[in-house]
Amino acid sequence: MSKRIEVNDLNVYYSKFLAVENVTLTIEPRTVTALIGPSGCGKSTFLRTLNRMHEVIPGAYVTGEVLIDGNNLYGPGVDPVLVRRQVGMVFQRPNPFPTMSIGDNVLAGVKLNNRRISKPDADALIEKSLQGANLWNEVKDRLDKPGSSLSGGQQQRLCIARAIAVQPDVILMDEPCSALDPISTLAIEDLIEEMKAEYTIVIVTHNMQQASRVSDRTGFFNIAGTGKPGKLIEYNDTTTIFSNPSVQATEDYVSGRFG
Numbered sequence: 660m661s662k663r664i665e666v667n668d669l670n671v672y673y674s675k676f677l678a679v680e681n682v683t684l685t686i687e688p689r690t691v692t693a694l695i696g697p698s699g700c701g702k703s704t705f706l707r708t709l710n711r712m713h714e715v716i717p718g719a720y721v722t723g724e725v726l727i728d729g730n731n732l733y734g735p736g737v738d739p740v741l742v743r744r745q746v747g748m749v750f751q752r753p754n755p756f757p758t759m760s761i762g763d764n765v766l767a768g769v770k771l772n773n774r775r776i777s778k779p780d781a782d783a784l785i786e787k788s789l790q791g792a793n794l795w796n797e798v799k800d801r802l803d804k805p806g807s808s809l810s811g812g813q814q815q816r817l818c819i820a821r822a823i824a825v826q827p828d829v830i831l832m833d834e835p836c837s838a839l840d841p842i843s844t845l846a847i848e849d850l851i852e853e854m855k856a857e858y859t860i861v862i863v864t865h866n867m868q869q870a871s872r873v874s875d876r877t878g879f880f881n882i883a884g885t886g887k888p889g890k891l892i893e894y895n896d897t898t899t900i901f902s903n904p905s906v907q908a909t910e911d912y913v914s915g916r917f918g
């Protein structure tokens with residue numbers, strides 16, 4: 660569980676358009692890294708390169724390297740499906756499968772990976788994953804009810820349970836609280852703090868307070884103008900980014916002067 664991520668000279672293209680330019684950074688195991696910056700600066704695009712999700716868009720490709728414990732995700736013959744099993748993702752809006760029960764939602768990724776699993780093992784995995792997402796006590800008596808019957812915050816934690824059921828090493832979160840109320844947001848933030856004991860977590864957020872609360876390190880992305888590529892401007896310990904950044908644009912952003 661939990662791996663180091665090294666990104667070297669990464670450029671992200673959509674056909675001829677350069678969306679993200681020349682990102683180099685290292686993310687340590689069992690840490691939370693926040694990616695911040697104004698809309699359209701490439702944060703989510705970069706996040707999706709860490710499990711090759713951006714490739715679902717035709718014409719998307721990268722140059723450079725993304726290494727997880729020294730293994731290049733973009734090396735010859737690497738299967739993107741296996742990459743996504745190792746690097747799970749939680750999206751901006753909770754997306755449980757509406758026709759599936761709560762229990763079947765947890766197992767969806769496991770079954771998608773063609774893993775045959777016995778009923779006792781499935782029951783144990785459902786319980787373990789829901790406990791890992793801090794949801795078990797709320798749903799243990801209604802596992803056969805639709806995932807869509809849960810509140811928004813519960814649905815997002817169900818999606819986290821689904822992500823961890825396949826036993827990834829890394830979990831990516833793309834604005835996981837943007838559609839949630841403050842109480843649900845706090846529950847997700849508490850969960851992130853607990854989960855970093857086992858996983859390497861990378862989160863995109865527009866909420867500066869959230870970035871300062873949950874992350875160990877923060878990367879600030881920015882863009883020079885419309886049609887220009889997003890760039891990683893500064894990457895450092897979160898306390899440094901928010902209290903003593905080395906780049907003026909970072910200070911302007913975190914203090915609310917733009918963005």
